[in-house]
Amino acid sequence: MNERDICRRISEILGIDYDCTRGIDELLKILEYEINEYKKSLEEQTIFMEAQLEELSRSYEEISTLLEISEIFGGFEFPMNLREKLEKVIPLLKKVVKFKDYIVRVEDLSIGNMSHEEVEREIEEREKTVLIEPGESKKFSNLLFVPIIGNRYYGYMCFSGKEEGIVFTASDRRITEVTSRYIANALDRIDFLQKEIERQRLEEQMEIARRIQSELLPRELPRTGFIDITACSRPAVQVGGDYYDVFASDGKVLAVMGDVAGKSVPAALLMSAVRSYLKVLSTSHSDLEDLVNHLNSILCEDLSNDRFVTMVFLEIFQNGTLNLVNAGHNPVYFLHDGEIVKLEASAIPIGIAEWNYRRHTIQLKPNTFIVVYTDGITEARNTLGEEYGYERLEETLREYNGDSAEDLLSKLKKSVEEFSKDVPQHDDMTIMVLKYKGQQEVE
Template sequence: MATLETAFLHDQLEERKRRLQAAIAVAPPNAGLAGLLHEVDSALARMAKGSYGLCQECHEPVEQDRLLADPLVRYCLDHLTVPERAALQRDLDLASEVQRNLLPQAGLRTGGWETSYHYAPVGPVSGDYCDLIPSDGQLFFVLGDVSGKGVAASMLMTQLHALFRSLTGMALPLGQMVTRANRVFCESALAGQYATLVCGQAKPTGEVEIHNAGHWPAIVVGRDRVLRIESTGLPLGMFCESEFSATRLQLEVGDTLFLYTDGLSEARNEGDEYGVDRVMTLVRQQAARPPAELIAACLDELRAFAGGGPRLDDLTLLAIRRRS
């Protein structure tokens, strides 16, 4: 485990110990509090010996995202007791439900724009982030991918959702919004945790402003053009004072903006990666279709490419089309 993550977990355990000791000092005798204090002391002792984070059954590393969520975890997923497995499944089911409730309205139409998206975690929860927010006749959109997998990534995804939802209500210029979101995210995320994303504002006039922070190229397709909007900044969370420059476009009626995560671009079959060039070719071939049909065609193509092989990463697709 990385040194900074170990230091973070050590601080978390020490803070829990202080709080437990304070509670025990003023409360009547409580076996539950005493038991928790014993668990925290045991974890700190294992950390001092260098055995913290190793499964007490098989001595292999415990999953990092589980340790970050609960520093008292002692067993890897392969060696949970039946009650622990049941409790973990309940927690994952709840987290999955929370994530589903954070997704934007399906088939949203607003300000001359129509949208469709597909959100498919590879497990119970996802580190992908997708949102659509109508505001004063404009459409704010964002699609991102948090580093890592599992519960830890899903928690950061939830944080990003709250950040951008709060900032859109402040009517800030888009560049300032991304800068503020990056600063807050950077200050709260652990070292090595970051998020790539594309966000933008679409006006009823067809004018679109896009900020691509280290994400895969956005694609704009129309009847006689295909544009590839490359990244113009670093991922959120890498540096607190990063700058993010904008790309401004004029979309005509019938033009579509297509965004995706690495569940599409890095999908693999037995010998090949799908890649951005295939994404561009596919979207160009389906340019005349409305958003829902475009996404359905992408999913059909992806299934054919994978040949029935397992999906290895979260998959999110977002299509935004100017309809008037």
């Protein structure tokens, strides 16, 4: 093959139209240039492939590390030994992020060789990731701060210094943020379980309190020949502040109802105190006014300004004489032969201030019903937000034509329950019904 044939062959390989009569030297220069360009392209592709392989290798390492971290925090343990888990996680992170110094601070727990005081002086806003690059801080050459936030703020992770490279990368930020979420999720689970355990414990304690309080109310009401008495009470929550009691002695019955301001445990505790005081005072004070005034003096000393008790005291004798003290309580109703008499409160609630409580005396006719209740009855609401109110209560009383205290109580309960069905009870509800049968019924 002569030079001209070689020239034509090279031209065909290069894909160019070259005049071989001009000689082969210029064509060889073109060939040399193309070969150098191809070599350069291969080198660039090699570098690119090596970078891709390095990135894939790092991604694999990151994924593998996150899987291990996920296994460490994914397994549920109660109680969780957070320090032990963090001490397993930090070496795994160090292999990938390649930091020199670190601190992990979760509430009162701190691990690492950095000072949390120095970190917290540097980072003012601690609920977002902060990346400090070289030259941006006098204290740290570089720093990666990652908060640990789940249902609430738990703490943070902070890393400083790089064993390889100068700055923390987007990849470093990504893997540390994912790790912080694993930690936060584990802490959320523990937090939820602790609250659930506490809730169950509180429910158990409230159930015990409910049983104890129910035992404070009379198990059986006194039976006398001249009066029938029946009562019921239902707290809005497991324990409440409504109270009633009946004390019977020769020829006399003292019926008491109270409604402590507030609900739940504080009201129940105050109700218990009122009951204890009244148990003692009822045995040592035969005069109703003395009893009420003495009870008020005691409670004024014991109660804070926002605590008080509305109370009704009914002292009924065999001959039908009734002494009544209504200390800020709901009106008392008297029902006889379809006619209603309503007696309003004439004094302030017990426990607010010193007061001279006076009795109101009336003469009961035989077969007179007396209805005493707390405001949970009149303030019961229906699905439209309307209150049961005094008008409905009075209408129920007027429509009653029976002759039993127990039967009248059932009618009142049914009326309120039908009115407020499908609506959660918002206040304690207590009713007491008394029927004065007349002196001729005395045994």
